[in-house]
Amino acid sequence: MKLAENVLAGTRIAIARAITKIENEHEDAPELMRLLYPHTGKAQVIGITGPPGAGKSTLTDKLAKEFRRRGKTVGIIAVDPISPFSGGAILGDRIRMLDLTLDPGVFMRSMGTRGSLGGLSRATGNAVKILDAAGMDIIIVETVGVGQSEVDIVKAADTVVVVLVPGLGDDIQAIKAGILEIADVFNINKADHEGVERLNIEIAMMLDLNVEKPAWRPPVLRTVAAENAGISALADTIDKHMTYLRESGQLTARRTARARFEILELLQETVRQHILGLVQEEETFEHLVTQAAERKTDPYTVVQTLLAPILE
């Protein structure tokens, strides 16, 4: 396949076209990913996540520039899972730093939800692999999110940076509890705002609640991304985490877990489409739906009826 070859050669237009194909679930997409997959696993993948308003885009842009200064090529995938109906990425409309997009060592792409969240996390995982196969040294996946969505999305990352800001309300506390377990590094952005010490203490307290002492305790860093303050230290810490992953054997463990997750996801999706196709072709399907809506039967009985002939 010519497209796969051009992606492997690092051609920008090919990378863009390849990502579009996997986003649209084009019929060539499985073959494309099958060809690229053996060439993946070389890039260092960084996940950036946190609540809305934490300044993740600015942080991502500054971090990308820092890695460029260090001689690395950088791919950026900005994921917007919060817009289920807009049919495209709102982030894509945003003007990102122009000097970054003009740099041939940077490839930047936004992705939004088209359909299911499962579809988005699969598409993101594949976009990471395309950039990886294309030879990017660093891939940053930035996602706005406060739930399961970004948890699945950042599963593609070696290092997850959770970005928080001082002075957000009580709901944010709940978010923090949820993302504690996925954070490899905490980064307090807008660290020139009031409340930074309190937030730092809160994070430390949460980390102390963890009874098992992990080999890697997520460090808590501070940045003022808009002023480029603390970015270099953040990049150092991310690299330190990568070294820890490599030396502890955790990198192999994580990548095996990711391969297992991807296989099971793909398996489910394949089976789902197969069975949904079979069932919805059934003449009785819409009749059974109406019966259930009228409470003349129930979903459990309907599913049993539909599946009995399929699952022996």
Next chain:
Amino acid sequence: MKLAENVLAGTRIAIARAITKIENEHEDAPELMRLLYPHTGKAQVIGITGPPGAGKSTLTDKLAKEFRRRGKTVGIIAVDPISPFSGGAILGDRIRMLDLTLDPGVFMRSMGTRGSLGGLSRATGNAVKILDAAGMDIIIVETVGVGQSEVDIVKAADTVVVVLVPGLGDDIQAIKAGILEIADVFNINKADHEGVERLNIEIAMMLDLNVEKPAWRPPVLRTVAAENAGISALADTIDKHMTYLRESGQLTARRTARARFEILELLQETVRQHILGLVQEEETFEHLVTQAAERKTDPYTVVQTLLAPILE
């Protein structure tokens, strides 16, 4: 089943136990839901959603009290989809209005994610049915959320109230674009804050963008929930929407769509568990995962290998 009978009799302890069973996916849960299902469809289900910090809990509590004043019994399900790892509902730890929880005409329950978001939206849908079968007149499903999660959760509602507050940042604009399509009623809470007129105009402009003129244009209401201001008008509007649904035939259409959604969800889940069980029992499974992690094969080839013997 004694538990189902007691739920139908409206016994509080039975309702609580039934919800716990469906939350834990107890082996009795399908049978319980099958028995209760024919007795559902009577309650008026209201979904309350919106970004963190919009004051949804206070609004829900005040709205519940308003419906109690109107002689209705009220079930409240407070859903917290943003905490995938805490293993329980953070909202449950919050002290809700004590006078509400002491009222025998109110049943209040919090639910958090245990495992998948799909699991949570299924559990929420079932909890609504339990309260419905138990004879609650009004069921309010309150969910913190900014993404696909709350879209799926509020699918259980007849009327979706989207709560917004003035003066939130740019990310919130993105959220609004996402929830526009699910809103039956917009409610600007904290309407004594600055920026209320601007927000109202923004919502109206978004509604005007809709080229097809809907039969029901979502009205934009204002409340100061903490001071109980505007709550009665909100309850009136919700009832007006319910009347519209009934008279236009939309209620039947929505409930048929919901039955279809529930059947397809249950079908997928059943098939998923069946196939995952078969596949993970395969001796070669972990070997194939390792091969993929080492890039000696790829997920697409693995899935083909695993499914070939199962799907004819």
